[in-house]
Amino acid sequence: KELEDKTVATVTVKGNTDAPDLSGLSGEGNKVVEEVVESKVYTYVEQMPALPGGGGMGAIVNAIQKNVRYPAADLRNQVEGKVFASFTVDENGDVSDVKIVKGLSGTIDSETMRAIKTLPKFIPGKQNGRAVKVSFTVPVTYKIQ
Template sequence: MQVKKNAKADLASYSMIFFQVGLILVLAATYIGLEWKFTEQDQSILYEVEVADEDTEEIPITQLDNLPPPPPPPPPPAPEMVQIIEDDLDVEEDLIQSTETNQDAKVEMIIPVSAVEYEEEEEEVENVPFMIVEEVPVFPGCETIKDKDEQKKCLNDKIHALYAREFNTEIGAELELTGFYRIYVGFKINEKGEVAEIQTRGPHRRLEAEAERVAKLIPKMAPGKQRGRPVSVGYSLPVVFEMRPSR
């Protein structure tokens, strides 16, 4: 259905009237807006803070009348009785003999030097760790080696070979041990080249005793030296062995 326009509706003829009416309304609104007076209201609130006076405590003044007199001071101590002794005693003075001698004095007895006895003081032996000693102990069979590091290696190899050969690993089987076990052995190679002061630490007392037994099998060595003197050298090694379960 087509919408048709009304032939009598002529909006274009009223456009000027609408424009003028609108312009009048805008100008009136502008004028009213300019002439309008806004009254400001004071929205602030006045707070009054009152600080109370500090409470002051009045301490009454008291005065003691008729105070008792202070006690009298104690009397001075009585003087000690001094006894005066008359100085009429004869005191014998000791005669101090002179110790000075001269060439004319006669020597009554001459002690020969051979008759003088003296005791030699025992010199304390120095303890030096194995890694810093100047001359390491020489294990039998390592005498031909002159290099210090090679001598250390030779001694270590000899002691490790001794433990690998002599240590009784059947003790671990008797104790039903499995896995890796480590026993720490420490001793001193004294100034005579002998093994002394053996100490062991391990997982079982029987293993410690076996490690000590093997340490006693180490032969006598040439002692280590520090500044050209024989010294006691500390040495330690770990003994490690593996116990496998029997199949």
């Protein structure tokens, strides 16, 4: 009863004729897929890079602060404030790509970069069980005591 006075029709839909040419491929499709290695730099991963003693971001900032030597000219001119620096910890735990994001003076910025480059080797960050590159941005405070 439901289909009384109803029109039933069929429609033919043509397929995609722009399919890629696969004639050059050979084999039986039973090869192992190689793991794709990305050169992506992460900002947050499952296991963040850490200094050998641990302590997270606070330990990293403290290690940089301990390595900083206040430039004499900036000390005389009483230059104070925060420098924001970024750097990358690579898959081997090495620090690279050190940059100043927001600086105070040329000498303080150079000193901050030098202090970051003297950080010890990190325990690399991991994502999905694999060591990956991780970028950090840290504040370094310059205050005359």
